[in-house]
């Protein structure tokens with residue numbers, strides 16, 4: 001693939017995608033990025049040998065693919081600013097903005113555009129991300145594979161067939177890293193109360209999380225079976241699991257993810273729409 005990709009916004013997520021693309025052999029001359037912040041452009045220039053611009057329209061002039069990587073709250077204004085250049089070039093539009101629907105982006109950009117909406121997550125920063133993708137009806141097969149190629153540079157990619165499912169992806173893998181961080185924080189704190197020093201508690205928590213995740217990925221056994229393997233009859237794990245179950249851990253997780261899902265839909269209504 002040698003399409004010219006233009007990132008609008010050169011913050012954390014854009015830099016992780018650019019880093020991933022370059023590491024996977026994508027040519028630096030085919031990647032450009034924009035950012036009004038000189039500091040961000042300098043940071044970009046010191047990390048990667050790609051061209052950067054302060055002016056979105058100037059950068060977009062020759063782009064085959066535009067990646068919208070600004071904060072959701074400013075996306076509407078950015079789209080208004082670039083709409084005539086986008087209409088002139090009709091590039092594939094890829095959005096990584098949380099909670100903004102393809103119909104809104106399309107309307108803000110002047111209409112009739114192929115748009116892929118994605119939901120990455122922060123482990124993309126270390127090329128261990130997980131991204132859900134949704135394509136609107138104007139995206140063709142070649143453009144789908146281009147979008148997938150870009151997002152795969154930072155980890156796993158999975159397509160969903162309705163846009164509402166992107167909100168479910170947001171509740172799962174988009175926000176999910178924070179759930180694991182919270183659980184790890186709680187384990188560390190509990191271990192310290194049981195007498196371990198902070199460093200020991202931290203190291204054992206991290207290694208346990210990594211080991212558990214690797215086992216799920218590599219052992220060909222499902223989570224319930226792996227849990228059963230740790231749980232000796234009438235042993236320590238059984239006591240802990242019984243405690244979790246008696247406090248309705250599963251219902252707590254379902255409630256949290258349902259709240260996240262509903263918030264994703266509310267955000268789309270608040271930031272999108274005609275207002």
Ligand SMILES: NC(=O)C1=CN([C@@H]2O[C@H](COP(=O)(O)OP(=O)(O)OC[C@H]3O[C@@H](n4cnc5c(N)ncnc54)[C@H](O)[C@@H]3O)[C@@H](O)[C@H]2O)C=CC1
Nearest residue numbers: 009010011012013035037069070071072096097098120121
């Ligand atoms: N943090 C997360 O877990 C996730 C974030 N995202 C999405 O990724 C997108 C980017 O997020 P981050 O990289 O974390 O934000 P960031 O704040 O690091 O980067 C945004 C960049 O946009 C630049 N910018 C501001 N105004 C601009 C303009 N008019 N034109 C061009 N660039 C402009 C800023 O200077 C900044 O460098 C957001 O829409 C966010 O919703 C998506 C999934 C997960």
Ligand SMILES: O=C(O)[C@@H]1CCC=N1
Nearest residue numbers: 098121170173174175
């Ligand atoms: O918390 C949020 O709204 C965004 C979406 C997924 C991760 N961060």
